[in-house]
Amino acid sequence: MPETHADYRLSQLDQLEAESIHIFREVAAEFEKPVLMFSGGKDSIVMLRLAEKAFYPAKIPFPVLQVDTGLDFPEVLATRDSWAERLGLRLIVASVDQAIADGIVVDDGKTSRNRLQIGTLLNALEEGQFTAAFGGGRRDEEKARAKERVYSHRDEFGQWDPKMQRPELWSLYNGRLHEGEHMRIFPISNWTELDIWDYIGREGIEIPSIYYSHQRRVFERDGMLLSENDLNPLRAGETVTERTVRFRTVGDLSQTGCVESDADTIEKIIEEVAVARVTERGATRGDDRFSEAAMEDRKKEGYF
C-alpha cells in the first residue's frame, strides 16, 4: 500500500497507479458501454487489478472481452477464469474459430491467428455495441505505440489514423464519438515492462504459470523457441528438446516464443527483466518481426 511520506512524496509506481485509476474512472463515467480487452497476459491482469482498485468496494462496472484464438495456452485460460470468478466479472469470449465458421474472417492458411484476431475482435466490439475498449498497450513496447494517445480514436471501420490523433493535454481526455465509432483506451500507456513486473510483485497477484520458469518441450524456429503442440506442427529439420524456459509475453502459441530461464519467482523475473538486452516483443513475438512497420500496420487495421 502506498506509504505517505512526511514530504508528501509518491513513488513512481504509486503515481502510475493513480494515473491509471483516474483513466478507468474517467471512462466509466463518460462512456456508455466500456469493455476491457483481456488477453490473459500480465499487462491485462495488471489492468484488471487497477480496475478493481478504481471501483472498490463496487464491482468493476463493465464486462471483460477475450478473443479466443483457439491457440491459447491452457494455463492462461485457467488464470482468466480464476480472476473472473474472484471479481465476479461478466466474461465475453469471442472465438476466432467461430468467426471463421461464420465467414467473418477468412483463414487462408497463411494468415497468422494474431491477424485473424483483428476481424474477430472488431466484430465482437460491434456486436456488443461497445463504445470504449480498454487495451493493455504500453508506449515502451514499440515505436508506433510511443505516439499513441491514452484515448485512441477509431473510426467506424475500427481503424487508427496516426495523423488524425487528437492532442492530449494534462489529464483531460476527450471521449467524444460519432455513431459507430469507438475509443481504444490505454490506461497503462506510461508503464514499462519493469513497472508491470514490480507491480505484480508488490501486489502479490496471480499471473499465468507459464511466466515462471518451467520444463517444456520446445523447438527452434526463426531464432525463437516455440512450444511443442499438435496445433503447431513441426517443419522439416525441426527437433524437439526439453528445456527450462519461461514466457515473457503471452500470445497465441504458434507465434509466441519462450526464453531459457531459471526465474521461478517474481524476484528472479524482475532481476532478469532489469538486465534484459532485447525487448520482450523482439525476443518472443514472431508477429512483430516481419517489418519495421509491422505493429503500425496492424494497429491501423484495428489491432489491440
Place this chain on the structure above:
Amino acid sequence: MAASDTETTETITTNMDLLRFATAGSVDDGKSTLIGRLLLDSKSIFEDQMEAVEATSQSKGYDYTDLALLTDGLRSEREQGITIDVAYRYFATPNRKFIIADTPGHVQYTRNMVTGASTADLGLVLVDARQGLTEQSRRHAVILSLLRVPHLVLAVNKMDLVDYSQEVYEKIHAEFTQFATKLNIPDLEVIPISALAGDNVVNRSENMGWYSGPTLMHHLEHVHVASDRDLIDARFPVQYVVRPKSDEHHDYRGYGGQVAGGVLKPGDEVVVLPSGMTSKIAGIDLFDQEVTEAFPPMSVTVRLEDDVDVSRGDMIARVKNAPQPSQDIDAMVCWMTTAPLKPRQKLAIKHTTRNARALVKDIQYRLDVNSLHRDQETKELGVNEIGRVTLRTTVPLLCDPYSKNRTTGSFILIDEATGITVGAGMINNAG
C-alpha cells in the same frame, strides 16, 4: 486473493520517483541524437532496437548510425526524416524513472509542443552552439513558460564544433538569461554538451574543465520536483460516485477522484461546489485500506459524514479556501486546428471533470511567441497560434488561475461537430 492478505515484494522501482520532461528542438539541433544518447547511456535501448536502427542506417547509405531512427515511430516520419507528433520515451536510473515527451520543434508544430509541455516537470531546450539563440529556441522557452513548466534546461549542444569554447557558452548563457527575465522561469540551468561525442550528457566532459555545473543526466536525476505541487489549497474534483449496491457494502457511498491540490484528511471540514453544502470528511479510501491523508496526485475515494448531494463534476474544497465558481473565463488559448478561432464561436469545454459549452466573447490579443508582442488588431487565432481569450460558459467552472494550479487552471476546447480537441486553455482569471 486480495493484496492485503498476501505477501508482497519490495522491488526495484517501488521507491523510485518520477520526472516527466519535454524536449523541444529539431533534428538540426541534435535533439534525437541527444535522446538516443540518454537512452543508450542509461542502457534503455535494447539490442534488437539498436540492430534495426543500424540496419536501416546502412541501407540508407548513412556514414553513421542515425540515433534519430530510434525515436521516429511512424512510417511517414521515417520517410520524410522528420518528427511530426509527440512521442513518449522511457528510461530509468537507480533512483528515478523518466518519461520524455519528445516534441517537434518547428513553428507549425507548436500545438505538439504545448501538448508535451502540459504534463512536464521540466523542459529541455536545445540550441546549436554554432548558431546561438534562434527564434526557435526563444519560442520554445516562451511556450514552456506559458505552460508553467517549473524547471528549464538550456542545453548548448555541439560544443565539439566550437572547440569547447567557454566564450561561446558564456555568450549564449548571458543572452538567454537576459531573455528569460521577461518569462516565468523559476529554475534555469544552462549546460554545455555534445550529444554526439557524449560530453556532459552522462559523463563529465574532459574538454570543458572551465564548466563546474552538473552534467545533464546528473541534473535530471537530482532536480527537486516534489515541491512543485500545491499542497496548501485542497481541491478534489469528483470523478465518479462509488456505490456498490451490494449487501456487504449496502450503505457505502464514496466519491472517486484524483487530488488536484492540497492535503485532505479525515475530519476536515469541506464544502462541495457549486452547491455550497458543507460536511466533514468521514474517511479516505485507497482500495481496501483507509489512508490518513491524500495529496496530489493520489487517486482515492472520499467519504463524507453527511448525506449531501454530490455528483461528477462537483468539487470538494476547504470551507475557507475554495475556488470561486464562475462562468466568465479569461485564459490564454493555444489553437490547434486549421479553421481559425473567432469571436461568437461556440465550443464544448472540458475542465477537470466538468463538461460544459463555451461562447467566445472576445479575442483580446494574439501573442507573437517569438517576440512576445501582443497583437490586438487580429481578432482571430489561427492554427498553432496562442492568444488571450474571454469565454462565457453555460455552467460555472470551479477554477483557479493556471499559475496556482495546473490541474484546476487548465481546460480543453472541443469542436462539437467533429469531436476533435481544437484548443488548450490556461486560465488567467475567473470571475
